[in-house]
Amino acid sequence: MSKRTNIILTSAMMGIATAACAFCVAQSANAAEMSAASSGANTSVNSSAATSNTLGGGALDSTSSEHAKSVDEDRSAPEETPVFDTAANYKKVDEDDDSITYDYVKNPNKITNPFPEFISNKEIEDEFKKGEVSISKEYFIPDSTESDENAKPVDISNTKVLPKGKGTFKIYAVFKFADLAYPIQLYTFDAHQSRNGIIASDGSVYSGSDSTVKYVFHQGTFKLNGHELKNDSKNRILINVAKKNSTDNYFYFELTCPSDNELNERVLMNGGVSMTTGGYKRTSLIAEYVVSTDAQFHFVDDLQYRAMNPKGVDGKGKLKQRGNSDYHTSLQKNESKVNLMSAKPFYEIEGLQDIDSKVTKTNTSLYYRSTGGDLKTPILSYEGDSKATDIKRPTLAQLTGTKIPGYVYWDNDIDKPKNKNHEFANDNATKEDPGNHYLSFAYEMKDGKPVKRLTRKHYYVTFRAIPTQLVVKYKKSDGTFESNAKYELLDSKNTQIGNQFAAASGDIVASSINDLVTMMKSTDTTFLKGFTGYLSNGAVYLIPGNYTVKPTAQAPEGYEWVVDSNKQDTKTSADINIGLQTGNTASLQFITFVLKKKPTPPIPTPAPSPTPAPEPTPVTDVSDAPDDSWIPLPEIVPENPEYSVVQRFKAVDAGEDYNVKAPAKHLPDTGVSATSTFVTSIISLFAGFSSLLAGITKRKN
Structure with missing residues (x-):
């Protein structure tokens, strides 16, 4: 066997296999007789890599033979000394660039379950008592991190989603050989395949084709009955x-596949027991993991x-379809x-905010x-x-309704099939032809390289609020309304x-909801600035x-x-709040200005x-000498110094012209110095001059 074999399971082939099972039942009566004739026939165990394009289960796809013998011994009894296969049980008979072939040499001892912590002996027996011929479990062990050095295995047996x-x-899998008339094979394909597609530099992806999807085989380790046969090898086993060597023991199958690519799109690991002739069912393990995707639909305001x-x-x-309108202008010609x-x-x-609190999403696919x-x-x-x-998704009618x-x-930007009516229908344009109308994935890019896979699409279904007509009037003093008047309108900012x-100058009647919708759709209707509303026939x-x-409007002088x-505090402008029109009939917003x-002032x-x-x-500067300005100048009596200077001052101050003679007791009788005599003479002279001047003045009067 020099080349890898591609296995493609189609619906037709599965139907043939199902029909063949009926033939299998009819032939069961002759199985024992044919077993003797077939005792010399060889059974092959085939370990290789599947290239099937049909999605298998995350768990074992077990379609067991209907003719398995019942279990007649307690295989779950504990073993004192573990018994595993050794190299002596595998005789190499052929090898080429793609495969290694062994003849199995029977182990005379009962093989010990090498992984009871993952599949217990009781689980094996319970499954085989049901007539099954295999049981399997799948795990993913995350790489250790600083916060979790001993990462625990995660059971992924019941999922197909890539961890x-x-x-x-x-x-881990256990296979039981049945006493069948025809040769059978235990096989495992190449341990680990990744199937990734090319990514454009803007994060978009190409639909699958030979030129855009690459299959890569990776190293893995294969053990059978506790013996390692394939150590980081890509070869098929x-x-x-x-x-005669297949009747006493179970075959314990263990496959280890390291994965160092966080952005793998598809990973496959395969193995199982298969019939080579006859109409018996095939028991196979196709462990395959792919990307889970979905879509969310946002209900938003159309004008926003x-x-x-x-x-x-x-x-x-009209709103453009989000993906179908992308012309990828940033891509190079070769992309x-x-x-x-x-x-x-x-x-x-x-x-852009949702106007409906309810989240509408598809199921994952x-x-x-x-x-x-x-x-x-x-x-x-x-x-x-x-x-x-299986995969619940809304219809377009459900979304728009x-x-x-x-x-x-009002409208939507959902990508649609490229059929005649651009609608989702039961045709090839919807189900098979390439396009953006599928649940898929893309990538966030940095420096031309993918750094994160994006798995949720976002589409928008738009709605428009039913508007409210604004009616503004100017009411004059006589009760009539101004005509041809204008007003100014400002938004919230x-x-x-x-x-x-x-x-308006006349009566205005509210429109019906249907009339408002018709107005909104009319080609004669224009948007107000900032998409704040509509202008139709002069109405706002x-x-x-x-x-x-x-x-x-101009007011009178x-x-x-x-x-x-x-209210007494009337204003020269009106602040209004327009709410939603939630009733069956529309309402109006009236504003009236009065004089x-x-x-x-x-x-x-x-x-x-x-x-x-x-x-x-x-x-001015003041000297240190004492202030004597308060002392009045005395009248000088040069001839009779006996008069008191003080008494003379009083007489003058009283306005009387008399002299009171009294002894000047305060003056000394003797001992007057020459200086004092001189000063006294000057003062007396000044006083005499003053008296003469006063007498002249009196005579004139």
């Missing part, structure tokens, strides 16, 4: 087992979608291959790329969908939406939010326009002139 991170796959993702709208105002599945749907639109055809599931279900029960109070369905909107329709309305209100006399009182501050008197 995350680096680690080691371990497969074939073991021929003579019938358009404001935040303007490139997602085509020239006709521009056909059937490229876009990475764009795997990223949410930043800042397995996806892989293959040279013989991808395993894929359409994003949405449809009439006649064969996967509708979602009821959200105050909103009406005080940004002007417009200032030339027409005020606002979506929910906060707004300010200001009057711009001495008057101003204010909001009509019962109000402007208050008379008070006459301003002139401010008094400030009193100037007095100029400060300059301070």
